[in-house]
Structures are given as C-alpha cells and as structure tokens.
Amino acid sequence: MATVADATLLKKVWRRFIRKRLRAHRFVELELARDPLEWLAFDWELDQAVATLSTEARAGRYRAGAPEIIRSAKSPGLTRPLASIQPLDLIFYKAIVSSAEASLLGQMPPWTRPGRFDARAEDESPAESGWFRSFLRRQGQIWRITQNHAFVVETDIANYFPYIHLPTVSAVMLENSSLSHEVVRILEHMLTQFSPLTEYRQRPTLGLPQDAFDCSRVIAHAYLKSVDDEFESEGSADRYSRYMDDIVIGANSQQEALGQIRRIQLALERVGLYPNTAKTRVLPRDVFTAAYLKNENDYLGEVEERLKQQQPVSRSEFRARLRSHLSLTPQPARSWTRVLRRYYTISRRLEDDFLLDLAPRHLVEAPDSARHIFDYLSAFRLTQKRFSEICTALEQLAGVHEDIELLVQEHAATVPNLGDSRLRSAVADWALERVKRYVPESPRIASAAAVVLGKFGQPPHFEALEDLLETMSADSVARQQTLLVLLGGRRLSFDDFRTLTPAAGSQALSHIAFLRALHEAEPRAVKMSMMLLRPILRNGPHRHTVRARLLFLAPVVGDIAPSERSRLAGYRDLLRGNAPRLRDVSGEEWYAK
Numbered sequence: 001m002a003t004v005a006d007a008t009l010l011k012k013v014w015r016r017f018i019r020k021r022l023r024a025h026r027f028v029e030l031e032l033a034r035d036p037l038e039w040l041a042f043d044w045e046l047d048q049a050v051a052t053l054s055t056e057a058r059a060g061r062y063r064a065g066a067p068e069i070i071r072s073a074k075s076p077g078l079t080r081p082l083a084s085i086q087p088l089d090l091i092f093y094k095a096i097v098s099s100a101e102a103s104l105l106g107q108m109p110p111w112t113r114p115g116r117f118d119a120r121a122e123d124e125s126p127a128e129s130g131w132f133r134s135f136l137r138r139q140g141q142i143w144r145i146t147q148n149h150a151f152v153v154e155t156d157i158a159n160y161f162p163y164i165h166l167p168t169v170s171a172v173m174l175e176n177s178s179l180s181h182e183v184v185r186i187l188e189h190m191l192t193q194f195s196p197l198t199e200y201r202q203r204p205t206l207g208l209p210q211d212a213f214d215c216s217r218v219i220a221h222a223y224l225k226s227v228d229d230e231f232e233s234e235g236s237a238d239r240y241s242r243y244m245d246d247i248v249i250g251a252n253s254q255q256e257a258l259g260q261i262r263r264i265q266l267a268l269e270r271v272g273l274y275p276n277t278a279k280t281r282v283l284p285r286d287v288f289t290a291a292y293l294k295n296e297n298d299y300l301g302e303v304e305e306r307l308k309q310q311q312p313v314s315r316s317e318f319r320a321r322l323r324s325h326l327s328l329t330p331q332p333a334r335s336w337t338r339v340l341r342r343y344y345t346i347s348r349r350l351e352d353d354f355l356l357d358l359a360p361r362h363l364v365e366a367p368d369s370a371r372h373i374f375d376y377l378s379a380f381r382l383t384q385k386r387f388s389e390i391c392t393a394l395e396q397l398a399g400v401h402e403d404i405e406l407l408v409q410e411h412a413a414t415v416p417n418l419g420d421s422r423l424r425s426a427v428a429d430w431a432l433e434r435v436k437r438y439v440p441e442s443p444r445i446a447s448a449a450a451v452v453l454g455k456f457g458q459p460p461h462f463e464a465l466e467d468l469l470e471t472m473s474a475d476s477v478a479r480q481q482t483l484l485v486l487l488g489g490r491r492l493s494f495d496d497f498r499t500l501t502p503a504a505g506s507q508a509l510s511h512i513a514f515l516r517a518l519h520e521a522e523p524r525a526v527k528m529s530m531m532l533l534r535p536i537l538r539n540g541p542h543r544h545t546v547r548a549r550l551l552f553l554a555p556v557v558g559d560i561a562p563s564e565r566s567r568l569a570g571y572r573d574l575l576r577g578n579a580p581r582l583r584d585v586s587g588e589e590w591y592a593k
Helices: 007-022 040-044 046-059 087-106 127-148 166-176 181-194 215-223 225-230 232-236 254-269 285-291 294-308 315-326 333-350 359-365 367-377 384-396 402-414 421-438 443-456 459-471 477-488 507-519 523-533 548-560 562-576 585-592
Strands: 068-075 078-084 151-156 240-243 246-251 281-284 536-538 543-545
Touching: 007 046, 007 087, 040 046, 040 507, 040 523, 046 087, 068 367, 068 402, 078 402, 087 166, 087 181, 087 215, 127 240, 127 246, 127 285, 151 254, 151 285, 166 181, 166 215, 225 232, 225 254, 232 240, 246 254, 254 281, 281 285, 294 315, 294 333, 315 333, 333 367, 359 367, 359 384, 367 402, 384 402, 384 421, 402 421, 402 443, 402 548, 421 443, 421 459, 421 477, 443 459, 443 477, 443 548, 443 585, 459 477, 477 507, 477 548, 507 523, 507 548, 523 548, 523 562, 548 562, 548 585, 562 585
Parallel strands: none
Antiparallel strands: 068 078, 151 246, 151 281, 240 246, 536 543
16 A cells, blocks of 8 residues: 555656546547646645545545546447546556556466557557557457458457456456555445446446546456456467457357357356357358458558658548448448548548548447547638538437537637638537536536637627526536636636635635636746647647637736746747648637737
C-alpha cells in the first residue's frame, strides 16, 4: 500500500498517463465527460488532493466514488456503458494496475494481445497508433492461420467486461502479480463501486468498468490466461489467436472445428464467461479471408506505410477502392465497418473530400464509427448544409447514443468555420435548444451545448443562457460550464462567484477556487491558463486548433493580466495563419476580446 499510495507516484501517474489523454483533441481519443476548465482546477489543487488520497488509502479510510456512465454506440440501437471515473479514483486505479501490469502481461503468451494497445511495446505514441500496430500484428497471426488450415473457427465472448467475476479477478491479481492482499482488497472495493447501479439493486460481484485508460483492459486480458493455457499447443503452432475477446482458431476439418468450439466454451465457463452464439461460426478459409476483407486490409496497410514514409499515394486508385468498398454487397458485418473506419482515417490524412457528403448517412448506418467520422469531418470547414445534415442524422438516431450527441457538440465547437453569420446563428439557435432540452435529463449534454452556444452565440443567445442558469442544479456540470461561458462573455463578474455555495466536496468548489486565484492574477494560475490557451498544432491536415472550453478564459486573462495580451494576440495570429479553409474565425474572436 505504501508503494501504490505514494504521493509522488500518484502525481506521476496523473501527469504521464492520464492528463494528456483527458485533454486529447482527436475524436478517437476524446474524453466524453469533459471538464469545464479542462482539468485546470484539478491540476491547481493536485498536491493537496493527492496528499489526501495517499493519507486516506494508507489509513484504510479511502472510499471510491461512482463513475459517470455515458452510453456509447455499439451498433444501431445498442450501446455500451463507458465509465468516466472521477479523477482521483482514476489516478489510484491506474497506479494499482500499472504496478501489476508488467508481471500480468509478461506471463501472457505472444499469440494474445490486449486489444487497443500493446503494453509489451509501450512508447509515447498516441493510442490510435498503438492500436494500429497491435492490429497489424494480429492480422499477421490470422493470415498465418488461414494459410495453414482449411477451416477457421471465429468467436468472441458474450458481455465480456460486465460478466467478469470480481472475486476471481482478486485471485488472478494475487497469483500473477506482486500486489499485496491489502492492495487487492482495495482494488476489489474500487471495482465494486465502479459498477453501475440501477433501481437500487445490491452491489454486484460482476463487472469491470469500461474505461479509456486501459486499466480494466489489462485486468480483463490477464483474466483469460487460463483460457489461453488451454490452447497453448495451438498457439505455439500458429493456429490460435486471441485479440482481447476475439478468438480465432485454425482447424483441418469441420469436425475438428466443432471440437475447438466445445473446448472454447468449456474453458470460458470455468471463469464464468460464455461464447457469443451470434458471432461463433466455422468458415472455410477462403470464405473467412473474403469476409475478413483481407485484400482491402492489405491494401490499406500499404497506403498507411506509404503515408508513413511520405511517399505519394494514387488518389484515383484510392477512390476506386473506396467506391468498391462502399458498394460491396453483402457487407461482412464487422469487417466492413472496421475497414470503413480505416478509409475515413486515411481520407483525413489525404484531405480527400469524397466522404464528406456520405458522412451523415454513415453516422446512422455505423454509429460505432462516429469518432473516426468526426475526426475526418473536422479536417474540413463547417457549412450550413453539412451542419443541417449532421443534425438530421442525430435526430434519426433518436437520442439512443449519448456519445454521438456529445461528439456532434464537440465537432461544432472545434471544426473550422469562416464566421458566416447565417451559419453562426443556426448553430447557436440549435445549441440553445439543446441546452433547454437536456438541462433536466442530461447535464453532461447541456454542458457541451453551452460551449457551442458560447462560441457562436450573439447577445440574445447569452441572455437566454443566463435565464436558463436558474434552472440548473447548483453542482451540475451544466451550471459550472454555463457560469464559465457567461464569465468569458462578460455577462457575469468574479463578484458573482463569491455568492455561490456548492456542496462540500463538489467539483464546483475547485473551479471557484481556481477562478478566484486567477481573478487575483496569482502567477501560477495565470501561467497554467496561458499554457492551455496556446493553440494546438494538429497534423492531418496541418493546422492550429484550440480547446473550446478554454476560449472563455482568453478575455478573462486579458483583463486581469494585461502583460499577457500580446501573447494572446500571438495565439490569435497562429489561428489566422491556418489555410483559409481551415480557419476558425469564431475561435479567433475570443482571443480578440
């Protein structure tokens, strides 16, 4: 406990593994439960918060809090619960898992991979790149299986993360890592607290939170070691591959393949898991490689390599292959969508506009690809027509996918735009309607809409937002974000914040404390704000962009720290230096205020 609760380690975990990802601006890595100040207030109080956490954990008084759950698109109509764990709990969770990670993954065989990342080849590259490297290694394993076997067994695990048995997790951690019994007990306590509760049901003994920081992924991967051990001989012979919960095994006959399915089922049942019946099948290798779109994946891999080497890519061939993929009938269920995401990513890097008109339709048809689609769309300036089509697609999804609603808001707040008055009015009107609609039922969405309104709104929009402030719960993220927007828009003053009395322990208290320090021009608060106000240089395409929530601090810092005005003007000039179609005029204006 003294090791994992060490204050120095906890701060290192925050700075090295968590903070950068929380502030990521690419949609594929975007944290959906975004902080109104981009975690500036948390950074401001980091030493004190971590010291308290360390003391409480060592004394046995630490209690984890419930995460915020955001429903993320899995397929049309279906979602998965993504857990946004509170920052201090997340730091402690990551510290514990990181302490065990090397020993846990070091025991896993080379024919298995944890999925989004490959910790056995850890570096400082983005998670998207780590996933792609791991994906390519997985592809190589699968192609070797198809070359050497006439049949392929394909399956995955039904309800993988939600069905993982927590007492068994504790046993796995004790057996395969150096964590003490005390640390494993506190880990089990955290996992129990992280499980979402509905209708006042009792705390479960099942389920890992689906977090964005690979904590649960490491545990879930190690949890299947006994399953991998069952197929050790097949793995050694290049006929078994597991990529998180996706399993592929080679077989030489239909009968042998059925026997492999039985073995998988029995091995999973021993740890309380079961194969997904809808996704378990035996295929001849030619059918499997065609369904897996091997040729298309190989082609896209070659394009990725050419881009990496800064070599030219044939646009005509790329578009021809893309059209062929879009017209493919029938579409292999999972493979088609995965390849579509790769086309969106490469199209963004090539700045190819072929998919622009198709993106709203793909949002509806493949909602689980929304992050890649919005990363692509953000490489082109916003138009009124495209914004209207995206809103129409959002309505067609019927509010089922909370993450897509948030991604649309984030897209509107960060996409290049040339400041057209009709577009700005349309976006601000839509954002105001969103704030009104979601204040009662989803403060998180209302908060994101307030950012969009703040960036595009005119005085009447700010007046309406000020009226809505009274309807917001005192400690809700919607109120915290709205207060910051109104402060930056000079609808409120720092004196107004002195009258606010959030509940003890509320995140709002930290925001108010930081803003008071900023109002007093405390040097560290000013420096921290200026660091995050600096535009981010983003490639693919090359442009400067800004953190939308921090825009509202620009006029505040300019008012209280006149010495920083020239630097703020320089930041505005960086934005103005973007190519004309990539300029963010409404972002530039906030620096000018």
